[in-house]
Amino acid sequence: MIGTLFGYIAKRYMLYLLMVLGGICSIVFMFDCMELLRIAYGNELGWLVLLKLAMMKNYKHIQQVLPFAICIATIMTYSSITKTFELIVARCCGVSVWQFLCPVITIAFIVGMVNIFIFNPIGASILHKYEKLYATHLKRQTSTTVMVSANGLWLRDTVGDNNIIVHATKISEHQNRLLDVIFFITDQEHKFVQRMDAEYAELEEGSKWCLHNVDIVQEQGYVERTDVNCIPTNMSFGQIKESLVHPETIPIYKLQSFIEATKNSGFSTVRHLNYLYKTLLSPFFYISLVLVSLFFSTSMPRFSKTGRNITLGIMFGIVIYFVSDLISALGISGRIPLMLSCSAPTLICMSIGLYLTLHYEDG
Structure with missing residues (x-):
């Protein structure tokens, strides 16, 4: 029964x-x-x-x-x-x-x-x-999702005719900084224009990135060193944090490893x-x-x-x-x-x- x-x-x-x-x-x-x-x-x-x-x-x-x-x-x-x-x-x-x-x-x-x-x-x-x-x-725009991996984080920005791809080992949320950072700048056809390696990059909200202790590699191959170099940007630090991949878009079995990588990135x-x-x-x-x-x-x-x-x-x-x-x-x-x-x-x-x-x- x-x-x-x-x-x-x-x-x-x-x-x-x-x-x-x-x-x-x-x-x-x-x-x-x-x-x-x-x-x-x-x-x-x-x-x-x-x-x-x-x-x-x-x-x-x-x-x-x-x-x-x-x-x-x-x-x-x-x-x-x-x-x-x-x-x-x-x-x-x-x-x-x-x-x-x-x-x-x-x-x-x-x-x-x-x-x-x-x-x-x-x-x-x-x-x-x-x-x-x-x-x-x-x-009508490409998704600006921040990608986090075991070796740091990647993000993309578009300013004028240039595409900017940024890699940073770590992020400091309280200081609005990206640490141990590399900026790759390409034109609209994705041809190399410039590379910048910096100790850290500080974001002045909605206006520019200020890179400190920078090595600038030009298209011709020569390297220039400067203390501070600023480039314009359309993003804010809040947008960077908000554009981090939403948890709902990550399978549950991958979420723990993603959390560890994200935490290590700051x-x-x-x-x-x-x-x-x-x-x-x-x-x-x-x-x-x-x-x-x-x-x-x-x-x-x-x-x-x-x-x-x-x-x-x-x-x-x-x-x-x-x-x-x-x-x-x-x-x-x-x-x-x-x-x-x-x-x-x-x-x-x-x-x-x-x-x-x-x-x-x-x-």
């Missing part, structure tokens, strides 16, 4: 989860298309490219709405079997709350694990391509660590949402409307979403330990869910 009940609840939950997730993503997809149409007005962008951009962006929205979908699907599943007295009959036959919770908890955990190890690498690649396409077709890795911890904890967060959602679906009066339960569940999800963002902001700013800020939403939801389940359902 337990096996039959497990399969029955699991199938119903999967159906509701796919329905809710598909419905929300379809609505978001339509709004994305309208937003991209507005942005692309006058750019003569084809429909196929717009649809491609909207579909690529949809992966990010799936990650954001998945917790809401899990809440709603849980409420719909248990509300439906409560209304038809199936859950009541099962309880009368001696089935405990944990036995009829097991199918949904198992699926929520599996969804979290599949999301981490299968969908995350695929989605990271999709989002990376989306950012490139968006920069090319809508911003960049702050708080955002990337925050994303890594929250992603790894997501299966347990989904389980905690299932426990809390059960309260909204079985503690209401027998003939209450499912719509009211879903509304209450959505309101709870919104509260958790904003509280989670607030705690994450405190962790990223250094007010509280980062590990605590990442695990706090899961621990809070799990504690509330266990209390409600033990007190109202299993008590």
